[in-house]
Amino acid sequence: MDALPQEIERRLGRIGSADIVIGIPTFNNAATMSDVIGAAQSGLRASFAAATSVIVHVDGGSRDTTVDHAADAASSNGSEPHVLQFSQPLDGMSQLAIAQYLKPAKGMACRTVFEVARRLRAKACGIVDADAGSPDAEAIAQLVKPIVQESYDFVLPVYKRGTYSGTITSAIAYPLTRALFGKRVRQPLAGDFACSTRLLDRFVALDPWRGDVARVGIDVWVAVQALTANARLCQVHLGGRSRDSSADGAGIAATDMRDTLPSVLASLFTAVERTEAVWQKVRGSEPVDAFGTAAAPEPEPSPFDVRQCLEAFRLGVANLHEIWSVALPPTSLHALRKLARISDNQFALPDELWARLVYDFAIAFHQRRIGREHLLTAFMPLFWAWIASYVQQVSDMNSEQVEERLEALCVQFEAEKPYLISRWRWPDRFTP
Amino acid sequence: MWNQVGQSLNESASRVLAGLASILPGAAALVLAMIVAVLVAVSVRWLLWRVLRAMRFDDRLETLGFSPVAEWSPAKSPSLLVARFAYWVVILLGLLIGLAAIDANQMSAMMGRVLFYLPNVFVAVILVLLGGVLARFLARTVLIGAVNMQIQSARLLSAGVKWMILVLAVAMALDHLSIGGDVLKLAFAILFGGIVLAMALAVGLGSKEMVSRTWEHQADRRESPVMASTDHV
Numbered sequence: 040m041d042a043l044p045q046e047i048e049r050r051l052g053r054i055g056s057a058d059i060v061i062g063i064p065t066f067n068n069a070a071t072m073s074d075v076i077g078a079a080q081s082g083l084r085a086s087f088a089a090a091t092s093v094i095v096h097v098d099g100g101s102r103d104t105t106v107d108h109a110a111d112a113a114s115s116n117g118s119e120p121h122v123l124q125f126s127q128p129l130d131g132m133s134q135l136a137i138a139q140y141l142k143p144a145k146g147m148a149c150r151t152v153f154e155v156a157r158r159l160r161a162k163a164c165g166i167v168d169a170d171a172g173s174p175d176a177e178a179i180a181q182l183v184k185p186i187v188q189e190s191y192d193f194v195l196p197v198y199k200r201g202t203y204s205g206t207i208t209s210a211i212a213y214p215l216t217r218a219l220f221g222k223r224v225r226q227p228l229a230g231d232f233a234c235s236t237r238l239l240d241r242f243v244a245l246d247p248w249r250g251d252v253a254r255v256g257i258d259v260w261v262a263v264q265a266l267t268a269n270a271r272l273c274q275v276h277l278g279g280r281s282r283d284s285s286a287d288g289a290g291i292a293a294t295d296m297r298d299t300l301p302s303v304l305a306s307l308f309t310a311v312e313r314t315e316a317v318w319q320k321v322r323g324s325e326p327v328d329a330f331g332t333a334a335a336p337e338p339e340p341s342p343f344d345v346r347q348c349l350e351a352f353r354l355g356v357a358n359l360h361e362i363w364s365v366a367l368p369p370t371s372l373h374a375l376r377k378l379a380r381i382s383d384n385q386f387a388l389p390d391e392l393w394a395r396l397v398y399d400f401a402i403a404f405h406q407r408r409i410g411r412e413h414l415l416t417a418f419m420p421l422f423w424a425w426i427a428s429y430v431q432q433v434s435d436m437n438s439e440q441v442e443e444r445l446e447a448l449c450v451q452f453e454a455e456k457p458y459l460i461s462r463w464r465w466p467d468r469f470t471p
Numbered sequence: 472m473w474n475q476v477g478q479s480l481n482e483s484a485s486r487v488l489a490g491l492a493s494i495l496p497g498a499a500a501l502v503l504a505m506i507v508a509v510l511v512a513v514s515v516r517w518l519l520w521r522v523l524r525a526m527r528f529d530d531r532l533e534t535l536g537f538s539p540v541a542e543w544s545p546a547k548s549p550s551l552l553v554a555r556f557a558y559w560v561v562i563l564l565g566l567l568i569g570l571a572a573i574d575a576n577q578m579s580a581m582m583g584r585v586l587f588y589l590p591n592v593f594v595a596v597i598l599v600l601l602g603g604v605l606a607r608f609l610a611r612t613v614l615i616g617a618v619n620m621q622i623q624s625a626r627l628l629s630a631g632v633k634w635m636i637l638v639l640a641v642a643m644a645l646d647h648l649s650i651g652g653d654v655l656k657l658a659f660a661i662l663f664g665g666i667v668l669a670m671a672l673a674v675g676l677g678s679k680e681m682v683s684r685t686w687e688h689q690a691d692r693r694e695s696p697v698m699a700s701t702d703h704v
Binding site: 208212 | 608611612614615616617618619621623625626696697702703704
């Protein structure tokens, strides 16, 4: 770990130790910055009045007034909890990454927060994304409570979302992590999390702070580390929270799906690759402890145009056969060609096929049968097919039925896991 | 006089016969060299092909991203390409050795020129191979990008990029081999200049409305499947 700035070192020396550290990585979050700092201060004061808390704001080179807003909010809300501010200018790679990936420098920001938490010997360390639309003071406190009061190692939030929000999580991240690691963590890419000292030490010791993890994929990396470290983990239902779509770079909603999907897939498939020794031994899945009351998703109009989704899929079937055939076995290719001929209103992508498609792409990513960027971007038309199918299936469903629908998908991912294992171990032997 | 004529004829006949006699061993050596070269070439081809097949050379090459080599290889097998290349190299060497046996001085000079030229051939082959790999990579990039942007003529765009780079690579290789000379450069200048001029004229004059309609049509078709802002992750 590089030395912290001298001013911060002096302030850490004055603070001595802390019970809770809340880290807030930012990048062009001027719109929400004041609210997030204010909510963190209020939440910590209200729920942990007797504890020493420190808020660490790490800015990744914002070009707006994020830093000024944070300073104003910190000074206007009293001296407790302490607010430490860092500014980490973007390095060359991060500047390049902004164009392609989400959340530049979040990994580096987390590294700084973890280091501060270790220096202060904090019992709990939380990371709160600054691209929260309306942060709730109570929610920020709830995130670290299971660690401080119940001795959990890792806490992930479950936010109330609309039926059509978080499609990448619903279609890929949740079913895949659940099938691989056997824990039913509903929103593994939530962006916010809290961890104990034990996990903090593990995160810092593993030193992932070079390469892609430092720039992108820190959310996936942290969640997978917790899932594979035999840690005590739980989920906390924290109500609604929307992302700030105006945020630049950090705002996932603002980025195009065509940029978001490949970067999330890259993070997930890299995690699959690095944990192969763990997930091959896992069978089935089990629920994890949960706190709070699960809120039903709010009904919302579909933001997707099914006709356009299907047109994008059919264009992929017509043109990307050569690239898909590198990753997919003939049976899947044949099934996709048949699907492309089905009329719009009867279109439905079977869960079994979808699970195999995701697994096959993970295997092709691992084997580097083709350039990884090509492989991941070529997945896009398949995802449009899933969205078209999903939108048509859930359009008339209530929230419970939607959850049942996603549960069926997860069960299918678990059922198809032997397929993944056999192809992962013996890719040449398996030619259906 | 008749004696002198007879003597001249005898002398010329002797010279021709002596000349023939001096060439004969060389010719025999040439034939022998060719027979041996063919035998060695066949053996080398067979051995190389077996070894490369045992090494799964074709698969490895494809894994390393050199799949365009397979496309241009006989029977889509780079192993066969390498084996046949080695075969013809041995034949060529046998021919040069045989010819050198006929006239050592001239052949040595010729061999020198051939050996001097060989690096150019090597660089030209590398240029074509690299061009093939680059063409394949960029063609894929364009194809996937165009499909994801829902451009209907994605395959056409991809093929255009692929062939442009391939033709450019072949032209560079030929230029390196000093084949074609100025004709090649002129042909390229005319070809590319012509294409650009034709496009400029098409957009600026005759087909202005048609091009505009085409782009409008493409823009309509490229509506995003996502109609409203939402959190995808």
